[in-house]
Amino acid sequence: MSTELFFVQLINGLQYGLLLFLIASGLTLVFGVMGILNLAHGSMYMVGAYLVWYFVAITGSFSVFAILSAVIALGLGILIERVLIQRLYNRNHLDQVLLTIGMIFVFNSLQSILWGNDPYGVAVPEALSGSVPFTDNSSYPVYRIFAAMVCIAIAAALYFVVSKTRLGMLIRAGESNREMVEALGVNIKSLYTIVFAIGVMLAAVSGIIAAPMRSIVPGMGESVLITCFVVVVIGGMGSIKGAFVGALLVGVISTFAAVLIPTMSNMIIYIFMILVLLVKPQGLFAK
């Protein structure tokens, strides 16, 4: 493998990993703080992608509607938490599995009804199309660099919120000691709503960012969901730092695997996950 190819794949892997982190962070945040395993998380990713496709298709403008889609997703997250998720807090994990699977059905079906089953694409926005010259004969797409930057920015914002703000303190406290948070006079219900809505938004935003780089098809939510789970387990359930490291590792490994060992590339992340669990049974950064 030439050095050039190596670097291109490395950057591809990191960029894919950053995107995975964005999705996975929402999943692990919700699980860590609320103890809820939201199997419909992948559906939120899908919703983000479809929403932005829809708006671009009717108005042609990406940026404004990217933000609008994110806001809609936030509202959707609040709605879902208030109406459905709230009823799960005293139920066992299997009931959560069942309910969120029901949600997957509903979302997939709504997607089919509202937008149809044909594969769609979102054109890369004008300002971000084109490539940056990389070496003498290759260049790297600007949009991918932009996507990576956005992921890093959001990761930084997440880090800032969780470690430096009051909300972040409540999140960290809520993860380990719910009673303590309530004793602080905080309305735990509102905290949970906010956390869940943030989780949904993270998934949707990654769908929005990914939209110009992927085809938008039915089932895209589920395939990303499984990868997401692997990332979260490798990183340690509930750990955002773990999700970050896990996502980058998974991104780079699967990208290289697709090039080096194509016949085994599908399996590779599972093998990697099993290896990690053999050494660190609770994940890399377990709580």
Added chain:
Amino acid sequence: MIFEKRTERIFLAIFFVVALCIPLFLEENSFFVGKVTTILILAVFVMSLDFLVGRVGLVTLGHALFYGLGGYLFVILTPEYEAVNFWVYAFYIMGLNALIALVIGAVVLRTSGIYFIMITLAISQMAYYYFFDSLEFGGNDGLFIFMKPETSIFGLSFLNLDNPTHFYYLALLAVLVTLLAIKIILRSRFGRIVEASRLNPERTAALGYNIFAFRLISYVIGSTLAAYAGLLFALQYGYVNPQFMTWEMSGTALVMSILGGMGTIYGAIIGTITYEGLQYFFEHMSKDWMLFMGGAIILMVLLLRKGLAGYLEKLLEK
């Protein structure tokens, strides 16, 4: 004694009576008989999962692996154009599957909780991709079963597996045997410790029991029952493909089990019938059947805290 709850006895009595009669009254409608046969086969699969998840306490998302293996092992072991003996090969397949489950179980049972869920998922995904990417096993299209096996015992053959009605009764027999086997095991001395391990693993270990051994044996039993179901399914439709072992298949079985009432075993039958029945009903009503299906599932989770069996028990047990 095996069926302690009144609701259980009433349901099973009605179920078996109705099930016995269906082919007698609907012999002409072989499509319907075939559909019910599939439901029966799925019920075996779901009961085996309910045993593992609801009673042993092993939440596995990789159960479909063994379901698929049941079919794949048949195609691998049998010659293409020869009708082998069903009983002999079912025995071989279940035996081989038990060995595989023993090896896998010995590895995965070292984890627990969410990590157990993920590792079982990972292994079934790996198997899925292995068969998906393989050329000699037909890749995504899978392989056909051209000759159904024959069913003679000591030269006497009274079941013709090409006959939908005969196949139906074979499936119904499987439901009965699986139900009885699981119930007997749960009531046994072995079952006492298995349940204790689920209710309070720390306590059970402190009493000197080797929990790993109990779980491993249970895992092998549950997986082998699933393989038998998979074998029947493959034989019914005459093919096997990687879709048999997807995580969606495992997930659907889990949904059916929870819907019916996790841990009740007979609830698995209820759940399978309800799920398949609802799907059939919604599919014929509208092309957006998934919307109604999802809505029905959500409603049932919110309203029926202990699944359908739990609801029935609330009505019928005093």
Added chain:
Amino acid sequence: MANDIILETESLSKHWGGIKALNDISLQFHDRQLHGVVGPNGAGKSTLLNMLCGTLQPTSGCIFHKGEQIEGMKPWKFVRRGIGRSFQKTNIYADVTCLENCAVAAQRRFAGSFNLFASRHSNKLVQEAAEKALCQVGLESRIHTVAAEISYGEQRQLELAMVLATDPCILLLDEPMAGMGHEESQRIIALLNELKQTYCIVLVEHDMDAIFELSDQLTVLDNGTHLITGTVDEVRNEPRVKEAYLGKEDEEEAA
């Protein structure tokens, strides 16, 4: 002492990184005696019990049972040897009857736990052993009651019954009277007085009256170190013991 040494530790230590939970503990436990273990919070009492029943591995040192070295063995091997342990935090099977609780405990003594076919009720010996254990602790009236439905004090009794049902020779009891009222405690004290005629009992307790009444030998631990072992009177008059406890009281008063 005329009674045999049935359990012994030699220079037993447990370190967690830099923290020494237990340091160089050498103790001898005699058959048919009650050996109390006391100490301020954090002294290492639970750690000691955890090591004596095998759930925790020592960092260094040895444990001898009837002369044989057993540290490092798996916990179930300890149980097989007759080393039974009750928990400080009630650890029973809440959703089944008291009888079933003790039956699970007793079943291991009689072969057949891997029997997949015979009904769990078919072995009369298991049932009898379970009933006997329940009667020993005074729970005859609760045999068929679901464990979650009995009082807290009765649950502590059930905890004890479960250990007895395993037919142990050594009882490691971790605060069996925790959270009990006076009357209930008296019942347990009477029971323990009776049991120490048959078993070797290691009793960790905060209830000083019970400890002084029951202990044939008393060990005081403080901050992971072995302060003293002797008769109740010897220990009560030892100045270092008063210092250990009073020192702690001063700390608590200052805080």
